[in-house]
Amino acid sequence: MKRILRVICLLGLVGFALRTADGQQIGKFVPIAAGSDEDRALTEINAATDPAQKLALIDKFAASLGKGDMEIVADEQYVNYYIAQKDYAKAFEYGDKLFVLDPDNFANAVNMVRAANEKGDAEKLMTYGEKAAGILQRYKAAPAPAGMEAPMWQKQQADTLANDKDNITYIEQSIYLTDYHNPNPAKRAEMMTHFAQLFPDSPYAGQALGVAATSYQQAQNVPKMLEVANGLLAKDPNNIGMLLLLSDYYSEKGEQLDKTEVWAKKAIALLGTAQKPDGATDEQWQQQVSLQKGLALSALGETNIQKKDNAQAADNFKAAAPLLKQDEGSYGRNQYRLGFALLNLKKNAEAKEAFTQSASVNSPYKALAQAKLKTFDTAAAKQKS
Numbered sequence: 115m116k117r118i119l120r121v122i123c124l125l126g127l128v129g130f131a132l133r134t135a136d137g138q139q140i141g142k143f144v145p146i147a148a149g150s151d152e153d154r155a156l157t158e159i160n161a162a163t164d165p166a167q168k169l170a171l172i173d174k175f176a177a178s179l180g181k182g183d184m185e186i187v188a189d190e191q192y193v194n195y196y197i198a199q200k201d202y203a204k205a206f207e208y209g210d211k212l213f214v215l216d217p218d219n220f221a222n223a224v225n226m227v228r229a230a231n232e233k234g235d236a237e238k239l240m241t242y243g244e245k246a247a248g249i250l251q252r253y254k255a256a257p258a259p260a261g262m263e264a265p266m267w268q269k270q271q272a273d274t275l276a277n278d279k280d281n282i283t284y285i286e287q288s289i290y291l292t293d294y295h296n297p298n299p300a301k302r303a304e305m306m307t308h309f310a311q312l313f314p315d316s317p318y319a320g321q322a323l324g325v326a327a328t329s330y331q332q333a334q335n336v337p338k339m340l341e342v343a344n345g346l347l348a349k350d351p352n353n354i355g356m357l358l359l360l361s362d363y364y365s366e367k368g369e370q371l372d373k374t375e376v377w378a379k380k381a382i383a384l385l386g387t388a389q390k391p392d393g394a395t396d397e398q399w400q401q402q403v404s405l406q407k408g409l410a411l412s413a414l415g416e417t418n419i420q421k422k423d424n425a426q427a428a429d430n431f432k433a434a435a436p437l438l439k440q441d442e443g444s445y446g447r448n449q450y451r452l453g454f455a456l457l458n459l460k461k462n463a464e465a466k467e468a469f470t471q472s473a474s475v476n477s478p479y480k481a482l483a484q485a486k487l488k489t490f491d492t493a494a495a496k497q498k499s
Contacts, residue, residue, distance in 0.1 A: 139221065139274065140274060159172055165198075169195060172188065175187075189208050202230075202235075209226045217249075220246065220253070240292065240305075253274075289309055290309060290321075292305075293306050299330070299333040303333060303338065307322070307323065307326045310322045327355075327359060343356045352384055357377045360377055361375075361378040361381065375417045378411070378413045382407055405438065407434075412431060412451065427451075435448055442477050445477070446473075453469040469483045
């Protein structure tokens, strides 16, 4: 069954990550005294507009002043220079050198993700994204430095993370979209689950797990689908996607029917007040809400059939039909189910029409519906003979 997944739109690339002057940064702080040789050299580098001149000045800085912690500053200059020149191999080379000197340099992680994004290198994007996640996790867990009270340290951490919010969002979005566009459902599910582990506090962690669950479904890995979906629903009881996925799966299996009824009805109620996400047009949002409501009604109808309430099942399938027409697979299945509910009610003419509608669209139920229609013809022929 076709699933509509919300895709997060990647924001525009952030600017190069730069060293701050107040020490509120993640990684080693290298102080640069105003008016010092280092300060004057960096001012000259930043003022240079000719690429060859800028590189010559960076080389001069590295050779004469880039000793000790100043080597960190020199490597940062090289990274920013080579990204600007789109020489990504050299940018990665100096970025890796910088990580050796300062493993928790978050600005460097941002720049490496940026370079990997611009180069279109998914492997390096994941490598540097994992580095960024590790840096953030260590920073959040770090105790207060010697001589600093815990409350002051906690405030500084909060302020630093707030200042880096755009960069953190950029990294999360970059990795999320790379994972999302993986064409292999099993691999996509694995990567999305890993994303949620790397960035548990991300606003996209829940969405990633939702994509993982539906991807496991596409990969026909039912145990993992149920594990992820049930886990996500336990954390977020109002997750419409998981309410739909689980009610659909269990109603089809004829299991946990009391739960499937509750889940489907809850999804319908939540859809009535759901807010349109940023970036979606009114038309796109209406299509998604209609499809999801149709899926919930169809799952509810299947639950009714399993509970031998064919009249209620038929009502729910009929209500779902116009909402599901945009998705042939879901519509074909719904009409096929409706046909059986009507047969059970001995409304044969209506049942035949439902099977005809199911057979009219390209779905896995087309051949099944056609086979069922032949039984009507066979029965009619017997009556005439």
